Amino acid sequence: MDAHKAEHTHHELGFWRKYVFSTDHKVIGLQYLITAMAMAVVGGTLSMLMRYQLGWPSLPSPTMEKIFPIAFQGSIMAPEFYISLVTMHGTIMVFFLFTAVLTGGFGNFLIPLQIGARDMAFPFLNALSYWVFLLSCIVILSALFITSGAPLGGWTAYAPLSAIPGSGPGQDTGMTLWITAIALFSASGLMGGLNYITTILTMRTRGLSMMRLPLTQWSLLVTAILGLLAFPVLLAAGILLTFDRIGGTSFFVPAGIIMNQMPLDHSGGHPLLWQHLFWFFGHPEVYIVILPAMGMASDILSTFCRKPIFSYRMMVYSMIAISILSFVVWGHHMFVSGMNPFLGSVFTLTTLLIAVPSAVKTFNWLGTVWGARIRFTAAGLFAIGFVSMFVSGGLSGLFLGTSAADIQLQDTYFVVAHFHLVMAIAPLFAAFAGLYFWFPKMFGRMMNETLGKIHFWFTFAGAYCVFFPMHILGVGGQMRRIYDPTQYAFLQPQQPLNVFISVSAFVLGSAQIIFLANFFVSIFAGRRVTERNPWHANTLEWTAPCPPGHGNFGEELPEVYRWPFDYGVPGEVEDFIPQTTPIGAVAKH
């Protein structure tokens, strides 16, 4: 049967089947998106509490004690509460916000729409992936509400701290919930990844060759492959860790450990094995977050520059190069871990190698903006902001990737500054760009542009005020995950910087309320979109109605004749040519 003229019957579904237990990729995408936004609110709030403590260490506050009677017993934040904030903030943001919103949210929503398909290859698996994800969210959040407290291991859960339930409060039940949530999340990610790869490889509409794919689709494909190779390693490591915790095995726990004056009955394990397994997953994970952000930012940048992306081919090749290299750089997290120093040399080389394709992408973004005719929409501003943040965060990676320079900087705020800019703020900017850009396609209404721009100015300035000075804190030696830096005489002179960062963080956090209000009010009261293609973009989703119905494209699937970057082609009437326009079919002037 010709799939392009597939029989398309609309049978009306009830509310629950249509909006809740749906197998429609758009509904699942929005479910991922809204769930991840809720997780972001939690994760962001936790970071505000961290900044409160770091700005004014152990400041007595009866008000806080009223709100958090256990965490602020005696009106001062408890150290274990601070470490649990660190752990939960990192875990929620890396997994439950960024991984979920970029691949789960945008991936599900955009893949069928941008490749001209009616749905994902396995709609049921897709729905299952979301429900398992939601379950993992509930499990991780429940760790915040148990009496023994949330886990203290950091998002990296280094063994043996994570492997020994008695190593601290929260390391028993809290840590078990952490491992369970991460295992569920990994399973959910695997289901999604299988779906994305199959869909992009097999369900592209007629004429849509691989080298005509939008960069968003390339990035989602590469990301899904990375996820499929990386998440099983994390899942396996989590299972081994569980065996160590409750099964009496010793994968990560060596002999001779004395915990709370009591010798432990373990022998033969190796703590660095956890780090190798974790970072073998963890470094590709960084790219699982940043690659879709790069793809989306590239497409949106080109659209609002009214100019083709510079060097599409190099963009694709560099993404592939980054994804391959991402599997051989994990040791740069372990330069001073006690790993053989010869490995440090190898990982320095591979790490600086991965900077080359990243630099290529940066040049190409600059080449796209050069000579452009930029439309400064909120989406366009966030796409430009993405480039700025990625460059700032990426360059500080050179210091950390050079093993000898990393000795002083490892586990300091220099690292915190680096990874926040490059893999939290940059993807956040791309996600905001994506939300402002695809909002009309999602809901058939526009977000308020003025509020969007105000949101951008506060977020751009705020993010730099928060994260750039952290480099300086790190140079000064401030360790990360420290409850009270003023305990150290050598860190006391830097305390004004901590106050500045905390105040900036509160401004940055508050500015996100503008976004949330704009987003949720616009769903119901935004200006209605009167055309299918309000931004004059070229990709296939803009040929579908706003919002597209079930099956996306009506009777016939679109056919593709060109790449998605025909902006400002000389001699053409319009400054954009959608992918569905046949070559030679547009009026010349």
Place this chain on the structure above:
Amino acid sequence: MADGAGPGRVTLSGAVLAALILILIIASLYLFIAKPYWFPTLASVHGQSIDSLFMAVLVVSGIAFVLVQGALGFFVARYGENGRERAAYWHDNPRAEAFLLIGTAVILTILVFMGQRVWASIYFVDAPADALVVEVTGEQFQWNFHYAGPDGAFGRTDTKLITSTNNIGLDRTDPAAKDDVTIINEMHFPMGRPVKVRLRSKDVIHSFFLPNLRVKQDAVPGLSIEVWFTPNRAGAYEIACAELCGLGHYRMKGALTVDESQQAFDTWLRQKAAEQQQ
């Protein structure tokens, strides 16, 4: 229609964004050149090469930062949409791309070699034979230091002997242990003499961080990790734990004194040994 030939319009958004990027560039240049906050005072020989390497990477990344952010700021200010003309139409330039790719690769390769020279000088060179050896054992949440004493031989340790007063399980019946000094959260080195630190942990991973000496090395349970360095500036410094080790991580702090002379160090060690005899 002169497509992309002339300048675009200077839009309000473009100008504001360019201004913010300019402020970013000026502020970062100020922070990294005027150095209102900077590294803790340097107090070791190898630390000089780490600091110089940092400066070399700073020059390279600083130039790239200013050029790229500056170009981005200039482009957003200049190339706003003016409603009349189109963007310049070009979407690749293989020669420029090849030039930038090879240029980046060459610069990064140079950085790799510069970095590896320093790395090799720290990790691939054995400590001199006259180095002072100190055994360091991390535990939640304190640092245990073990000096061999005048005989230069460490007494036997055994985890079975660990008690609340014998933190590292030193076997005091071992003749070599007679003059050993064990001490918590306090450490001395003589200035100018190489020091070899042997790191262990009793429970979870800790990281032995001497900010002024540019030393950081994890203490991993089950492993014995050695690192050596030469303190070259007398004074009082701090010892920190740099790896998250539990709720008391922030207070796993020690005091380091680099003594003016071997003599001053010996006096301190004798005094500590005498305290232990009591």
